[in-house]
Amino acid sequence: MTTDQATQTLNPRVAEVFLDVVGSVADVIRTRRVTFQEFREAIGFLEDVVKEGELPLLMDVFLGVAVDDVNYSANGGTESNLEGPFYIPDAPILQAPYALPRRDNEPGETLLISGTVAGLDGRPLVGAMLDVWQANGAGEYSHFHPGVPDFNLRGRFSTDSEGRFEVRTVVPSAYEIPKDGPTGRLLAALGRHFFRPSHLHFKLSHPGYNPLTTQIYFEGDEYLRSDVVGAVKDALVVKLQMHEGAGDLARAAVDRPFYACSYNFVLQPQA
Ligand code: MBD
Ligand code: FE
Numbered sequence: 001m002t003t004d005q006a007t008q009t010l011n012p013r014v015a016e017v018f019l020d021v022v023g024s025v026a027d028v029i030r031t032r033r034v035t036f037q038e039f040r041e042a043i044g045f046l047e048d049v050v051k052e053g054e055l056p057l058l059m060d061v062f063l064g065v066a067v068d069d070v071n072y073s074a075n076g077g078t079e080s081n082l083e084g085p086f087y088i089p090d091a092p093i094l095q096a097p098y099a100l101p102r103r104d105n106e107p108g109e110t111l112l113i114s115g116t117v118a119g120l121d122g123r124p125l126v127g128a129m130l131d132v133w134q135a136n137g138a139g140e141y142s143h144f145h146p147g148v149p150d151f152n153l154r155g156r157f158s159t160d161s162e163g164r165f166e167v168r169t170v171v172p173s174a175y176e177i178p179k180d181g182p183t184g185r186l187l188a189a190l191g192r193h194f195f196r197p198s199h200l201h202f203k204l205s206h207p208g209y210n211p212l213t214t215q216i217y218f219e220g221d222e223y224l225r226s227d228v229v230g231a232v233k234d235a236l237v238v239k240l241q242m243h244e245g246a247g248d249l250a251r252a253a254v255d256r257p258f259y260a261c262s263y264n265f266v267l268q269p270q271a
Contacts, residue, residue, distance in 0.1 A: 082215065082229065084229075093157070100153045102136075102152060103152065110169075111170055114164070114167075117204060117266075118265070120269060125209070130158065134154075134200045135153075139173040139175050175196040175198075196227050209267035209268060210269075215236060218237065220240075243258055
């Protein structure tokens with residue numbers, strides 16, 4: 001390559017970040033005195049990761065939180081959280097009363113998620129769009145786990161005239177990173193467990209406000225403090241309430257027992 005060509009195509013941002021990455025990895029090679037054998041094994045590992053479709057998973061497990069940290073600015077709105085590797089755009093738009101698409105015998109306990117969406121000033125946001133996706137009661141995401149129908153437990157719906165929403169789904173199980181894949185083998189070699197706590201994914205949007213990607217976790221979850229991804233934030237942990245008797249949530253035409261949780265989201269106005 002001539003100097004001319006290099007100058008024509010220089011992207012300064014790519015150059016600064018990529019050269020920093022290479023410099024940091026080269027430092028590790030020098031301090032740890034990495035052998036050619038280990039170098040080849042590392043290349044083989046990355047080839048496996050790509051072949052098994054786990055590159056987004058691996059990147060999120062080890063680096064996602066750092067990206068969320070530098071992109072989140074605390075100013076009173078609901079805290080952001082990782083999108084993760086399992087988002088699928090264009091989920092079905094639901095009709096009220098909202099229920100995420102599920103199979104006839106969907107495993108897992110019934111869950112009612114309710115809450116509000118408001119602006120920083122407390123004003124309810126009418127018609128705010130929520131895009132929700134989650135693992136099922138066996139810890140599986142549709143589109144990524146064979147045998148689960150497309151868009152199972154994924155859906156979009158909006159807040160009512162008072163900025164409220166309520167959607168029926170099932171309680172998600174903890175997500176376990178596949179043990180037999182390259183990411184799982186790496187975690188095993190590091191002596192780490194494979195679990196994320198049970199969680200719900202949300203994307204929220206409303207004209208004039210910054211879109212928000214976040215997750216909700218449940219109090220008492222055994223993996224809350226040891227999330228393999230390390231993404232849990234205290235402000236995103238809610239109580240999962242069990243409702244046994246009839247009548248304690250009159251509007252909920254669901255079998256008992258069922259679970260309920262609630263979150264009041266706050267969006268930041270666009271600058
Ligand atoms: C997940 O389900 C997830 O939400 C993230 C952030 C990383 C791996 C799996
Ligand atoms: Fe997830």
